[in-house]
Amino acid sequence: MSREYTRDTAAEGVQNALRFLEGRWKLTILFHLFGGKVLRFSELERAIPGVSQKMLIQQLRQMETDGIVRRVVHHQVPPKVEYGLTDWGQALCPALDALLKWAELREEAPAPAEA
Numbered sequence: 001m002s003r004e005y006t007r008d009t010a011a012e013g014v015q016n017a018l019r020f021l022e023g024r025w026k027l028t029i030l031f032h033l034f035g036g037k038v039l040r041f042s043e044l045e046r047a048i049p050g051v052s053q054k055m056l057i058q059q060l061r062q063m064e065t066d067g068i069v070r071r072v073v074h075h076q077v078p079p080k081v082e083y084g085l086t087d088w089g090q091a092l093c094p095a096l097d098a099l100l101k102w103a104e105l106r107e108e109a110p111a112p113a114e115a
Helices: 007-019 026-033 041-047 053-065 092-108
Strands: 069-074 080-085
Touching (some): 026 041, 026 053, 026 080
């Protein structure tokens, strides 16, 4: 389903999309889960130095609520909780890859001339 956008509706749509990614650790979490990886909470915590347990829980819950991350609870002792991306979350990979390549262009560009 393709929509017709005006400049204003396109800007609003991108702004709304970026709101899903707001948060200090969300992009880092995404990159750890891309490619179909499923990680336990403790694995994510070890993989992301500097994140507090509380903040990681908050970011994962927000991403789960937004439909980007899925949480799977295995009822066993001790409890096992795993996180992976939903199909919609995995679909972010090409968009973020394109954004990364766009940012690299800035690094490669010559410095602007001073006025």
